[in-house]
Amino acid sequence: MEEGLKVLGAIEESHGGIRFARDVMDWNCSYYLQHGKMMPENGLHILKDYDLILLGAIGAPEVPDHVSVWELILPIRRAFQQYVNLRPVKLLKGLESPLRYKDHADLDFVVVRENTEGEYSNMGGRMHQGTPYEMAVQNNVFTRYGTERILKYAYALAEKRSKKSVTAATKSNGINHSMPFWDEIVKEVSQEYPGIQTNLYHIDALAAYFITRPETFDVVVASNLFGDILTDLGAAIVGGLGLAPSANINPERKYPSMFEPIHGSAPDIASKGIANPIAQVWSLAMMMDHLDLPELSTVIMNAIENVLQDGEVLTPDLGGTATTKELGDEIVRHIYQTT
Amino acid sequence: MEEGLKVLGAIEESHGGIRFARDVMDWNCSYYLQHGKMMPENGLHILKDYDLILLGAIGAPEVPDHVSVWELILPIRRAFQQYVNLRPVKLLKGLESPLRYKDHADLDFVVVRENTEGEYSNMGGRMHQGTPYEMAVQNNVFTRYGTERILKYAYALAEKRSKKSVTAATKSNGINHSMPFWDEIVKEVSQEYPGIQTNLYHIDALAAYFITRPETFDVVVASNLFGDILTDLGAAIVGGLGLAPSANINPERKYPSMFEPIHGSAPDIASKGIANPIAQVWSLAMMMDHLDLPELSTVIMNAIENVLQDGEVLTPDLGGTATTKELGDEIVRHIYQTT
Ligand SMILES: CC(C)[C@H](C(=O)O)[C@@H](O)C(=O)O
Ligand SMILES: CC(C)[C@H](C(=O)O)[C@@H](O)C(=O)O
Secondary structure: OHHHHHHHHHHHHHOOOOOOOOOOOOOOHHHHHHHOOOOOOOHHHHHHOOOEEEOOOOOEOOEOHHHHHHHHHHHHHHHOOOOEEEEEEEOOOOOOOOEOOOOHHHOEEEEEEEOOOEOOOOOEEEEOOOOOOOEEEEEEEEEHHHHHHHHHHHHHHHHHOOOOEEEEEEOOOOOOOHHHHHHHHHHHHHHOOOOOEEEEEEHHHHHHHHHHOHHHOOEEEEOHHHHHHHHHHHHHHOOOOOOOEEEEEOOOOOOOEEEEEOOOOOOOOOOOOOOOOHHHHHHHHHHHHHOOOHHHHHHHHHHHHHHHHHOOOOOHHHOOOOOHHHHHHHHHHHHHHOO | OHHHHHHHHHHHHHOOOOOOOOOOOOOOHHHHHHHOOOOOOOHHHHHHOOOEEEOOOOOEOOEOHHHHHHHHHHHHHHHOOOOEEEEEEEOOOOOOOOEOOOOHHHOEEEEEEEOOOEOOOOOEEEEOOOOOOOEEEEEEEEEHHHHHHHHHHHHHHHHHOOOOEEEEEEOOOOOOOHHHHHHHHHHHHHHOOOOOEEEEEEHHHHHHHHHHOHHHOOEEEEOHHHHHHHHHHHHHHOOOOOOOEEEEEOOOOOOOEEEEEOOOOOOOOOOOOOOOOHHHHHHHHHHHHHOOOHHHHHHHHHHHHHHHHHOOOOOHHHOOOOOHHHHHHHHHHHHHHOO
């Protein structure tokens, strides 16, 4: 996060006098260990009046995931109707894909993940605890409202891109209530966009296609869980989780949108100062796009790609020996160079 | 399937006089188009008395998936308590992985997929049809009974292998009833196997690790849906769906077990005679293993690998021009050669 804010500062100073008023909230696992909660009672109320949220990785080994996730990330995504989770899968210049025969031209698409319902519901529970008949049930909840709006977003996005194609993930051959419902709505919405080609693939096959033919994708749209899986996989085929950004968007701009790296807090390297800051900085670039400031997004992305192409200041996950701070400084240096 | 039966015949003739009594059932989509069902009313009753079922790909474009799957495959898996779906992820000799820096030594593990419950339940339904408030709910159903038995199978399998490691797929950070329940049982069962190392990863990260460090896996155990996704992904990293076999096992041998390729009926190439028969033949080899006839399994696998290493008779998916029959014949030729 420090590197993210440093880059934001560099953008302000170097590019045309734009200023971002900002406050830093220490709502993370240390906060939880002190206060017994991830954010103040009125946390959502406080956030509501901001335009944008830049979130860092907030987990910690001492705090169970379900606390950090269910008391901070998921409430924000839901309360602010950030129903679009946008995740580019793009091989940056200077990087090599782990896929033997795939190159930059093959790896450039975007995943639109539903971000408020589906498989991540808190509906369900347990019965017969303490007996051999114990069981747990979890409901997948798909609403027409929630499904239509994410699909419409995906199709509208595809209209602005060149390939004019939407690939939707399903599993209606195995999951026989919710996914056939999803398929029906895909069909309906696709008919409103006759210029866009639709491919509907089962999630298992689609995951395999990410490896065998990623070049065929443009906009991939998926439910909450499927989108989650596909985007980590997407991160892997373009060089790793240390790079992958995301935007949690409320398209109506009624509520703040939130920008965050896909990766977690990486307990194995936490506080060693060697985490890759690129995912965080790229998330900031996505924030500039959301603000309709594509020229600033381009400045940031060019700086990142220049650093990667130089190949001299890289964190260990990229095969280098630089620290988080050194890589952040290097990005900042390139930002000033392009002034 | 024809090639599978041809190989079975070759094994009988060439290797020590073992004989498999067999019947061929035409229970497939053509049968459905004629009779309005995928198998006779008493189909399961008929199958019950067999020791083994070898299943071919049964789908067809004219028949919706939910028919072919829910009226044939899933009823068989469930009625016969084939709760283990065993799927090797192994790069065969003669093949190259699409993963740039991974080789044969890196790609040799097995996925144990739960095969009777979890995300594939038929529990759920719709409400408010025809209104903007329409919704669909699908229940994930995890029982202690079903979860314990699949985990125990995985750990027992890991004990017989050399790496002594079990990797379990979860998503308890996002799915807050069923997956924490799964995690608890993983913990309990793992304590019964102190010699085995356990890794519990979220499915999104795990999918990424299949790309970045497949060499760290030995036995991967996963719920029905997660296992489904991971095994198609697994097939992709070892050369494609045309190769990937599976075994649906009733470990107690009270009911027949079923062996089938992972791939579907590939409508795009159906009846062109160019489908890769290896997944079907490898499934037959898994059947031999299940029968405790590892020497016959080895004969089949050696024949497959010899054909792949020769590289002269390959189907189009492997970059060749051979037909299904030609590749089947070539496998048979190698089987006779090793007599
Ligand atoms: C046909 C389908 C329901 C099936 C499954 O998901 O189990 C297939 O994908 C498989 O992996 O065997
Ligand atoms: C932390 C977790 C719940 C989260 C998710 O699954 O949504 C993460 O994996 C992500 O992708 O943002």
